[in-house]
Amino acid sequence: xxxxxxxxxxxxxxxxxxxxxxxxxxxxxxxxxxxxxxxxxxxxxxxxxxxxxxxxxxxxxxxxxxxxxxxxxxxxxxxxxxxxxxxxxxxxxxxxxxxxxxxxxxxxxxxxxxxxxxxxxxxxxxxxxxxxxxxxxxxxxxxxxxxxxxxxxxxxxxxxxxxxxxxxxxxxxxxxxxxxxxxxxxxxxxxxxxxxxxxxxxxxxxxxxxxxxxxxxxxxxxxxxxxxxxxxxxxxxxxxxxxxxxxxxxxxxxxxxxxxxxxxxxxxxxxxxxxxxxxxxxxxxxxxxxxxxxxxxxxxxxxxxxxxxxxxxxxxxxxxxxx
Numbered sequence: 001x002x003x004x005x006x007x008x009x010x011x012x013x014x015x016x017x018x019x020x021x022x023x024x025x026x027x028x029x030x031x032x033x034x035x036x037x038x039x040x041x042x043x044x045x046x047x048x049x050x051x052x053x054x055x056x057x058x059x060x061x062x063x064x065x066x067x068x069x070x071x072x073x074x075x076x077x078x079x080x081x082x083x084x085x086x087x088x089x090x091x092x093x094x095x096x097x098x099x100x101x102x103x104x105x106x107x108x109x110x111x112x113x114x115x116x117x118x119x120x121x122x123x124x125x126x127x128x129x130x131x132x133x134x135x136x137x138x139x140x141x142x143x144x145x146x147x148x149x150x151x152x153x154x155x156x157x158x159x160x161x162x163x164x165x166x167x168x169x170x171x172x173x174x175x176x177x178x179x180x181x182x183x184x185x186x187x188x189x190x191x192x193x194x195x196x197x198x199x200x201x202x203x204x205x206x207x208x209x210x211x212x213x214x215x216x217x218x219x220x221x222x223x224x225x226x227x228x229x230x231x232x233x234x235x236x237x238x239x240x241x242x243x244x245x246x247x248x249x250x251x252x253x254x255x256x257x258x259x260x261x262x263x264x265x266x267x268x269x270x271x272x273x274x275x276x277x278x279x280x281x282x283x284x285x286x287x288x289x290x291x292x293x294x295x296x297x298x299x300x301x302x303x304x305x306x307x308x309x310x311x312x313x314x315x316x317x318x319x320x321x322x323x
Contacts, residue, residue, distance in 0.1 A: 003318040015307050022270040022303035023319035026236060029268040029301070030061065030320075033231040036268070037247060040067035041239025043110045044309065045074035049238075050169035052314040052321075057172040061320050063233075064179040064222065066247040069188025072145060073124065074115070075170040076152070081120035082162040088112050123160070125193050127151050129202070132194065136208040143210045143218075144185040149174040179222055181215040183246035212246070219250045224263060232267025236316075238309045240273055240281065252294035269296050270303040272312045 001009075011020050030036065038056070040049070044067075056062050078085070088094070091112045102109055106117035115121070131147050142150075151157060152174045165171050173180065185191050197203045227233045237244040254260045275284030287302035296302060305312050 003315070003323045007315060007319060015305055018303055018305045019307075019312055019315060020319070022305055023316045025268060025301045025303060026234070026270065026316065026320050029232075029234045034234050034267050035063040035226055035231065036061065036234045036236055037064045037066060038062045039235070039237045039239075039243045039247060040065065040071040041237075041241040041243040042068075042309065043070060043074065044238060044313075045071045045078065045169070046110045046113050046115065047310045048078065048167070049310070049313060050075055050078070051167045052317040053169040054167055054172040055321060056317050057169060057176060057178060058166075059321060061317075062178075062236075063226070064181075065173065066181045066183065066243050068241070068243045069144065069182055069185040069191050071243070072148060072170065072182050072185070073121075073188055073190050074110075075168055076124055076148060076157075077115055077120035079163055079165070079168045079171065080123055080157055080160040081116055084116040084119040084162075086114040086116075088114060121189050121193075124151075125190065127156055128190065129193075129197065132197065132203055132208060136203045136205055139205075141205070141208050141210050143180075143215065144182045144191075145170075145173075145180040147209065149177065179218075181219050181247055183212050183215060184242045185209070185212070216246070216250065216253070219247055220254060220258075223250050224254065224260070227264045227267075229264055232264050234268030235266045235270070237269070237271040237273075238313055240271070240275060240284070244271070248290070248295050249293075255294055265297045265300060266295060268301050270305070270316075272305045272307060272309040272316075274306060274308060 008020060011017060026036065038053070053062075086107060088109065089112055091109065099109070102114060107114035108117060128147055128151055131150050135142060148170060152171050186195070194203070194209055198206050223233060235248055237248075248266065251263065251265055254263045269287050269290070271287065273284060275281050277284040277286060287296060287304055290296040291298065
C-alpha cells in the first residue's frame with residue numbers, strides 16, 4: 001500500500017484529518033499554477049528532514065525556502081559528519097555531569113542528537129572561511145546561503161560526504177539555485193564564527209555577508225514578480241519563529257509601507273505547530289490572527305496541524321509527491 005493510500009484510509013479526524021486537508025490544499029495550490037514557500041524553524045535539518053525535503057525540491061514542489069541559520073548550516077554538518085554524530089535516546093535522563101562530559105568531548109546536543117564540533121562545525125568553517133575572505137578581498141558580498149551554494153557546488157566537500165547526497169536538501173537547492181531567505185543568520189554557529197573572524201581582522205568588511213534587511217528587499221522583489229492573481233504564492237510553515245514571521249511580513253510591508261495595493265495576499269497557508277495559542281507566541285497564533293495583520297485574506301485556504309513537525313512534514317510531503 002502506498003503511503004498516501006494508507007494515510008487517506010486511516011487519517012480521518014482531528015489533527016490526522018487536518019494533515020490530509022493541508023496536503024490536498026498544497027497540491028491544489030500547485031495545480032492552480034501557484035508557487036510555494038516552505039519555512040523551516042527549529043532543528044529540522046538535524047532531524048534529517050532533508051530526506052523528504054530534497055525530493056520536494058527535485059520535483060519542483062517548492063519554489064523558495066525561508067530557514068534559520070541553524071537549519072542552513074546543520075544540513076551541511078550532517079552531510080559531511082554524519083558518521084560522527086551520536087544519538088542519545090535517553091537524553092531526558094542526562095545529569096548535569098553527563099552534559100558536561102558531552103561538552104568536554106565537543107559534542108553539542110540538539111535534543112537526542114549530538115553534533116560533533118571538530119568534524120562538522122570546524123570542518124565547514126575552514127572551507128567557508130576561504131570563500132568569505134576571497135569575497136572580502138575582492139570587495140564582493142553575498143547572502144549566507146549563497147556562500148553555502150558556492151562551497152557545495154565547488155566540489156571541495158564531495159569526498160567528505162557521509163550520507164547519500166540526494167538526502168541533502170541544501171545540496172538540491174544549490175543545484176537549482178533555489179531562492180532563499182535566512183533571517184537572523186547571525187543566530188547560528190557559523191554566524192558566531194563569522195563575527196569572530198571580523199573581530200579578529202580576518203574579514204575587513206562586516207557586510208561581506210549580506211544582511212537580513214537585504215534579504216527582505218530581495219524577498220519583496222521576488223514576491224512582487226511571482227505573486228500574481230492567477231498564480232499566487234503559498235506559505236507552508238514548519239514551526240514558528242523568525243523563519244516564518246520574517247517572510248510572511250513581506251505582504252503587509254508591500255501593501256502598507258510601499259502602498260502596492262495590487263500585490264496579492266498569500267494564496268495558501270499551513271502551519272505545523274505544537275505551541276499553545278494562549279501564550280501569545282507567534283508559533284501558536286492561529287491562521288485567522290494573520291488576517292488582522294494583512295497577511296492572509298478571508299478566502300485564503302488556511303490549515304493548522306497541531307503536532308510534531310518531524311512526524312507530520314514528511315507525511316504531508318509524501319502526499320504532495322504522490323508516494
